[in-house]
Amino acid sequence: MLTERRSAILGLVIDEYVATAIPVSSRALVNRHGLNVSTATIRNELALLEEDGYITHPYTSAGRVPSDRGYRHYVEVLMAEEPVGPDEQRTIEHQLHQVRGGLDEWLSLTATILATAVDCVAVVTRPRAEDARLKHAQLVELQGDLALLVAVMADGRVRQSMVTITTPLNQSQLNARAEQLNLLLGGADRAAALEAASTQEDVNNTRILTAIAALIGEQRVAEETYLDGLQIVLQQPEFHDVERLRVAVDRLNAYDVRGLVEHAGAADIGETRVLIGEEHGDVAMRDWSVVLASYGDGETNGMVAVLGPTRMHYQRSIPRVRYVASLMSSLLHDVR
Amino acid sequence: MLTERRSAILGLVIDEYVATAIPVSSRALVNRHGLNVSTATIRNELALLEEDGYITHPYTSAGRVPSDRGYRHYVEVLMAEEPVGPDEQRTIEHQLHQVRGGLDEWLSLTATILATAVDCVAVVTRPRAEDARLKHAQLVELQGDLALLVAVMADGRVRQSMVTITTPLNQSQLNARAEQLNLLLGGADRAAALEAASTQEDVNNTRILTAIAALIGEQRVAEETYLDGLQIVLQQPEFHDVERLRVAVDRLNAYDVRGLVEHAGAADIGETRVLIGEEHGDVAMRDWSVVLASYGDGETNGMVAVLGPTRMHYQRSIPRVRYVASLMSSLLHDVR
DNA sequence: ATTAGCACTCTCACCTCGAGAGTGCTAACG
DNA sequence: CGTTAGCACTCTCGAGGTGAGAGTGCTAAT
Numbered sequence: 248m249l250t251e252r253r254s255a256i257l258g259l260v261i262d263e264y265v266a267t268a269i270p271v272s273s274r275a276l277v278n279r280h281g282l283n284v285s286t287a288t289i290r291n292e293l294a295l296l297e298e299d300g301y302i303t304h305p306y307t308s309a310g311r312v313p314s315d316r317g318y319r320h321y322v323e324v325l326m327a328e329e330p331v332g333p334d335e336q337r338t339i340e341h342q343l344h345q346v347r348g349g350l351d352e353w354l355s356l357t358a359t360i361l362a363t364a365v366d367c368v369a370v371v372t373r374p375r376a377e378d379a380r381l382k383h384a385q386l387v388e389l390q391g392d393l394a395l396l397v398a399v400m401a402d403g404r405v406r407q408s409m410v411t412i413t414t415p416l417n418q419s420q421l422n423a424r425a426e427q428l429n430l431l432l433g434g435a436d437r438a439a440a441l442e443a444a445s446t447q448e449d450v451n452n453t454r455i456l457t458a459i460a461a462l463i464g465e466q467r468v469a470e471e472t473y474l475d476g477l478q479i480v481l482q483q484p485e486f487h488d489v490e491r492l493r494v495a496v497d498r499l500n501a502y503d504v505r506g507l508v509e510h511a512g513a514a515d516i517g518e519t520r521v522l523i524g525e526e527h528g529d530v531a532m533r534d535w536s537v538v539l540a541s542y543g544d545g546e547t548n549g550m551v552a553v554l555g556p557t558r559m560h561y562q563r564s565i566p567r568v569r570y571v572a573s574l575m576s577s578l579l580h581d582v583r
Numbered sequence: 584m585l586t587e588r589r590s591a592i593l594g595l596v597i598d599e600y601v602a603t604a605i606p607v608s609s610r611a612l613v614n615r616h617g618l619n620v621s622t623a624t625i626r627n628e629l630a631l632l633e634e635d636g637y638i639t640h641p642y643t644s645a646g647r648v649p650s651d652r653g654y655r656h657y658v659e660v661l662m663a664e665e666p667v668g669p670d671e672q673r674t675i676e677h678q679l680h681q682v683r684g685g686l687d688e689w690l691s692l693t694a695t696i697l698a699t700a701v702d703c704v705a706v707v708t709r710p711r712a713e714d715a716r717l718k719h720a721q722l723v724e725l726q727g728d729l730a731l732l733v734a735v736m737a738d739g740r741v742r743q744s745m746v747t748i749t750t751p752l753n754q755s756q757l758n759a760r761a762e763q764l765n766l767l768l769g770g771a772d773r774a775a776a777l778e779a780a781s782t783q784e785d786v787n788n789t790r791i792l793t794a795i796a797a798l799i800g801e802q803r804v805a806e807e808t809y810l811d812g813l814q815i816v817l818q819q820p821e822f823h824d825v826e827r828l829r830v831a832v833d834r835l836n837a838y839d840v841r842g843l844v845e846h847a848g849a850a851d852i853g854e855t856r857v858l859i860g861e862e863h864g865d866v867a868m869r870d871w872s873v874v875l876a877s878y879g880d881g882e883t884n885g886m887v888a889v890l891g892p893t894r895m896h897y898q899r900s901i902p903r904v905r906y907v908a909s910l911m912s913s914l915l916h917d918v919r
Numbered sequence: 920a921t922t923a924g925c926a927c928t929c930t931c932a933c934c935t936c937g938a939g940a941g942t943g944c945t946a947a948c949g
Numbered sequence: 950c951g952t953t954a955g956c957a958c959t960c961t962c963g964a965g966g967t968g969a970g971a972g973t974g975c976t977a978a979t
Contacts, residue, residue, distance in 0.1 A: 285953050308941045308960045349744050383723040387735045399723045405743045408685050478833050489825045497814050621922050644929050644972045
């Protein structure tokens with residue numbers, strides 16, 4: 248059972264540990280929070296909290312460290328979110344409005360801003376329609392029998408690939424051909440494009456349509472996720488140790504952001520998901536937590552997330568991830 | 584003066600140090616290379632090499648470590664390149680032919696292959712024409728007064744940006760407009776596009792042409808350089824120390840590859856440049872060396888480079904960088 | 920010019936040891 | 950019965966000390 252007092256003590260333990268990264272002792276709790284009980288009483292409570300699995304012991308005579316379960320309780324029950332103050336909002340919006348370039352630059356800046364705001368690794372994915380549809384295809388003459396196919400998707404993604412044409416066509420012929428196929432396809436998804444490809448008599452049309460289908464279905468993690476903050480998170484005291492630092496660098500390099508999104512499921516817009524330690528399924532990342540939110544209009548969506556040690560400042564990171572996601576939603580809305 | 588024997592000894596010191604990462608002693612040299620002189624003689628020679636600045640001493644009683652100057656002499660005079668054997672060639676070519684996707688995937692795979700082949704960080708830049716020229720522009724209707732401008736460059740780059748149109752145009756009107764501007768521009772470079780923009784009566788044309796000019800001139804490092812091997816190079820013994828490891832991660836994240844290319848100058852196709860330690864001008868990277876080569880047809884060029892500690896296996900890395908660059912040149916030629 | 924010999928220097932790994940931080944338990948207290 | 954003082958016990962951590970080992974640099978002999 249989690250009495251009220253015990254619960255409050257758990258909150259203090261977590262606040263303290265998050266702030267210092269040092270296992271917290273009964274004394275530290277009494278001294279630094281003006282409790283009216285003795286350290287012995289606190290020790291009794293701590294022992295009970297440990298029995299219930301909310302905290303642990305690195306070794307017999309060290310202070311207490313929160314467990315995944317402890318953090319979970321904290322995030323769901325105890326924590327008071329630290330709102331994004333007006334100044335901070337202004338700073339973030341100001342930085343975002345600096346962007347002169349396109350969407351990419353915007354997304355990558357967002358990752359940087361978020362990373363510095365919460366001292367974690369930040370990940371932002373490019374907005375993407377659930378079911379990808381073609382908006383417009385174009386063919387550009389390259390050389391001889393080679394043409395460049397450029398496909399613009401309904402969500403604004405632009406993709407290209409090369410297509411070999413059996414008989415060389417000049418640019419105006421290519422234009423005509425593209426126009427013809429655009430009319431034929433008119434907002435097709437991948438399946439429809441493949442279907443169309445299979446019913447064509449003309450070899451070139453089949454090739455082009457197949458290539459279009461491939462582009463519609465294509466997933467390119469590298470170009471669709473923007474990431475920053477590796478150096479920042481590695482400053483955290485948990486990485487003062489060589490081995491841990493090396494492991495962290497390795498892990499973060501190999502870390503599969505796609506897997507993360509899939510495991511978290513599509514968070515609803517406005518909602519924030521928190522995955523603590525082992526909760527996100529990846530054992531290799533058991534010491535890491537993830538806070539993520541989706542943004543977009545429900546049709547075309549992207550994701551904003553931060554990745555940090557389980558000893559993360561949830562009070563700050565959760566509202567900030569939520570704020571940035573909502574900001575992205577509205578900016579995206581304004582642009583469209 | 585660098586007598587023949589002294590020079591040979593320098594070679595041995597470097598071979599030894601490159602292999603072990605341990606400062607090399609007079610004894611190690613005599614034992615491991617069957618020299619017919621005593622350690623004392625070697626010590627005398629080492630003292631003279633040190634006087635001339637080819638090697639140094641971490642502290643009074645440690646072995647010798649090569650200096651930048653020592654490596655430079657080694658690379659230019661002493662070194663025997665380790666050729667890329669037929670097996671290795673086959674493996675590399677085989678891996679490269681696996682690629683199904685586009686140029687990007689190809690470049691990123693190249694970086695990975697090179698990184699594992701030489702145990703360094705590998706950098707590959709996307710081929711790019713010296714003076715960027717437009718090949719074809721296209722406008723796609725998005726929503727209301729917003730259109731997506733897609734520009735294909737002569738070197739195959741595809742770039743997009745949004746353009747606001749004063750009065751909404753439907754897709755076929757946009758097509759016509761694009762066609763008109765394509766005819767007007769016909770392979771223009773940035774200056775010509777700006778020139779054309781300034782002489783237009785129509786506001787929309789001016790906007791579109793200005794946007795095209797911006798796209799032609801745009802440099803996007805993130806999307807034009809492919810990098811791999813961070814984890815690999817960090818395995819090297821020099822990074823067993825926490826502080827060095829952290830510094831290396833920081834540095835490599837912040838490292839400005841563009842600056843590197845600029846400082847190295849445009850290496851001629853077929854030529855390999857080596858920048859050792861402080862030679863590349865960036866003090867922060869004084870412990871790092873760079874081996875780079877250009878590839879392409881002289882018009883449309885890219886760069887291949889590896890980045891590693893000055894204690895790099897130059898014998899392997901130089902021929903491998905050269906080989907990969909020439910491979911890229913011919914593959915690029917075949918595709919075009 | 921080469922070399923054996925030797926004194927000297929510096930590092931590194933290892934050990935010990937005591938201080939300090941914390942806990943857990945017990946017995947007493949209101 | 951919850952709370953608390955007291956105390957024994959455990960474990961870590963840093964300081965200091967030490968000896969072995971690795972290497973050099975010098976000198977004097979060949």
